Amino acid sequence: MAESITHINPKMFIWAREVSGTTEIEAIDKFGKEKLYGWENGTVFPTYAELKVIGKYYRKPIAVFFFPEPPNMKDIPASCRTFPIEERGVFDRSLTKMVDWARSMQINLFELNGGVNNVTRKITDITFDTSDLSSVAKQLRTLMNIDISKQKSFRTRDEAFEQWRHCFFELGVYVFKNSFSGNDVSGFCIYDKEFPVICINNGLAHSRQIFTLFHEMYHLICATSGVDLLDDDTLISQVDRFDISVELACNKFAGTFLVPDDDFAKVSRGKAFNDTAIQRWADLYSVSRDVILYKLYEKDRITFDTLIEKRREYTEDYFRKFQVDESGKKKGGGNYYSTQAAYKGRQYLELAYRRYYEKKISLPQLSQYLNMKVHNVKELASQKGWGAV
Structure with missing residues (x-):
């Protein structure tokens, strides 16, 4: 019979479960109630084989379980201080896994660069007047050296994303992508003075990915980590209970930057809006139709009811068109190297x-x-x- 490892602080099991985003119910489903409670209460201890399984499930190295006390790690959900505490439940096991991956990439950046971000201008070193979003947008556009005419020259949204991605890099921000397990989160950022990173949900349309880039950029400008939810209605419904001004400002900033008010006024002046026009304007700026809808709503050219109705119609614009076989699985995984x-x-x-x-x-x-x-x-x-x- 395998020998149990008794010299482990039970707090380490609780810590590993919580920082991995695993709920108590999920852990019970994996290990069983008796074992989980025994490990966390210190009345039962795992064998080495069991400890390997625990470490793999919680995504932690075995060595960490032999620490005398849980390590002091930066709490990303807590650092999203603009996020209503009730909504921080969005940091489930799957999203926490993505955050862990992004953190590991951030550590890689520190090691590969010798701890110093050598770009000429870092976004975290630049001062912005956040009381005026238009001013911030103009300042950022100047820093990126991409005027609105160059933006309009992008042939595809994929090209636009990669152009913006390189602009972010030149300001010290690395942008990564990954396949999130769900489509409720568009992306997130982890603020760091030296190596801030953004992680984008690659399962969404490029137009939404672009919007999320600038939503997260505004978080970094405000020196906060943040999460961009695909459905903003959850946050909007909490506006009377929580200070979500930064979250709303992130959305407004993204729209302000990507579709400048003065330019849109020229483009749309005297033109009736319909689905064809909305699509044409979205293509012009390499954004989603949703961004154009909000712009029309902000300018009192459509009612709130029209906004909501059209948003429902345009939902499919957020998602890639994947072929699905009869079993419900996506066909093909694309080129591995691409x-x-x-x-x-x-x-x-x-x-x-x-x-x-x-x-x-x-x-x-x-x-x-x-x-x-x-x-x-x-x-x-x-x-x-x-x-x-």
Whole structure:
């Protein structure tokens, strides 16, 4: 019979469960009530084999369970101080897993850059007058050196996203993507003075991804971490109970930046709005029809009821059109290497490979930084034309 490991502080089991975003019910379903309560109360101890299972499920290394006390880690949900506390329940197990992944990428950035973000201008070092969103939008557009005419020249929303992504990089912000388990969260950001990061839900339409980029950018400008919910009605319904001014300001800022009031006034002046016009304007600015709807509502050109009605009609605009087979599973997973490039971004990939070619990291380390097998690391370099690995 395997021997139980008795020299573990029971608090470590509680800590690991809570920081992983796992509810007590989920843990009971996985381990059983008797074992879970025994481990967390210190009346029962796991075997080494059980500890490996616990560590894998909570996404924590086995060594951490032998700490005398739980480590002091930054609480991302708590740092989203503009988020109503009741709504912080959105940080479930799946989203917490995404946050853990983004944190690991942030740590990678520290290590690969020697702890220093060497961009010429960091967004976290720049002062903005947040009392005037239009002023912030103009200042940011100047910093990015992309005027409205250049924005309108983007041929596709995919191209627009990558252009904005590179602009963010030049301001010290790395943008990552991942496949979230649900579509209720569009993305989030983790504020850090040196290496702020944004993570985008790749399961949504590029138009929504672009909107989320600028929603999260405003969080970083305000020096906060944040989450962008796909359905903002939840937050709007709490406006009388909570101070959600920053969350609403993030949405308004995204719309203000992407569709400047003065330019939209010129484009839409004297023109009747209908579905065709809304789509044309959305294509012009590389945004969703929803953003145009809000702009029309802000300018009192449509009623609130019309806004809500049209939003329901346009819901499908947020989601990619995936082919689904009879079992309900998505067909095809796309090209593995294209997916890795989209998720991690050209800027991060080039950084990691550059450190390898400079002989500052080994091939196994490069594999770890990219979270890819060695043979895939070699193949990706070959496909990108970066030379032998």
